[in-house]
């Protein structure tokens with residue numbers, strides 16, 4: 001008897017497998033495996049800590065900024081605690097930390113063999129210290145990925161602006177990428193010119209950032225030395241700047257752009273393009289939203305008390321992660337070398353609020369129907385959007401670029417946050433949607449939007465309803481959704497005025 005049942009189940013299983021014939025074809029432009037993993041980290045941290053953390057000796061305001069000749073002796077931290085950086089990052093859900101190993105002033109916080117302007121020349125640990133080593137050891141110990149911010153612009157180096165400088169640039173990268181274990185991201189700053197010291201020349205040097213640096217060779221070198229690393233640069237190749245330092249992505253945000261159409265000299269016009277991406281872009285380049293948790297990137301005494309509130313951070317979470325990008329939040333160690341208490345307190349409360357908001361998905365396991373689903377096959381069933389499994393999805397038949405799905409909601413559950421996700425391993429497809437709820441037998445629109453991508457979070461007024469309907473109104477390819485989540489925001493997201 002048992003054998004017969006097994007046999008029947010086997011035949012049925014094979015049948016449904018045969019039915020799931022026609023796979024959903026991926027777009028021409030899709031993310032790499034590395035990019036998929038990076039995007040799912042969602043939240044990463046920036047650490048601006050370097051010579052600039054210490055009060056400048058030069059008082060001339062013209063020269064005060066990135067002049068490139070502040071004495072190395074100024075770098076004299078008394079209590080660098082990289083383990084605290086990594087522990088806090090872990091606690092608040094940051095999956096990677098990116099440290100400013102060399103900023104515009106050229107000072108290196110590792111004892112680089114190619115520079116005489118480093119931590120070795122400073123009093124820190126009597127010239128025997130290496131902040132990059134302390135940082136990478138701590139990150140590896142706590143399971144936090146390592147990123148290096150490296151400023152290509154260098155106001156200290158005498159050859160800056162000449163071809164020779166690029167050898168120094170590559171030598172330093174080789175050093176950083178061979179001596180400190182696994183590196184997950186290399187972050188190149190956009191600045192390319194300034195008045196500077198330049199080995200004593202004391203002048204202004206201007207370079208064309210697009211053509212001066214040998215980007216192709218540099219990228220190749222990075223991938224050779226650290227195959228798992230992703231490269232952040234203005235226009236990618238892996239991660240792109242979102243076009244502002246406010247931590248805010250465009251409400252429309254495609255993960256695709258065409259980078260070779262972009263030139264920095266064209267100035268401002270590139271910013272909206274970077275923020276919104278391009279539905280017909282030829283490359284997949286993840287948007288990343290960088291922002292400091294205080295007015296400045298580096299710690300300043302006068303900014304104590306000006307740390308972003310947990311509610312402001314929550315707002316940035318919605319405008320970055322909630323708009324298909326990765327949130328890169330800067331936390332500056334103070335002059336001693338630790339994250340200040342007030343920053344840590346704000347970050348922890350922020351994380352606790354987000355965790356509370358997204359604790360209960362009231363749509364989990366809900367019954368879903370759709371106007372169409374691909375080949376009527378289980379693999380593409382609408383139920384897949386509420387099954388809590390990442391790699392399952394609902395998709396339509398090839399000729400259906402518009403479609404609706406309806407989720408049976410519990411009329412007693414209140415919600416005001418809607419999370420939508422596309423299975424981006426197949427590319428990004430949806431370009432317009434709206435959301436309706438069925439209340440008192442009437443459909444009413446509660447939200448609308450353009451792109452979804454990896455994750456889109458919509459805020460609506462709190463509602464209870466019997467059904468929620470998502471109408472895909474426009475798509476660049478057969479639409480698919482991998483997840484729909486409904487949540488009730490924590491009361492702590494907004495501070496009520498008394």
Ligand code: FUL
Nearest residue numbers: 048104189190191290297
């Ligand atoms: C900018 C720099 O000039 C700032 O100092 C900071 O490092 C920020 C992340 O990038 O371009």
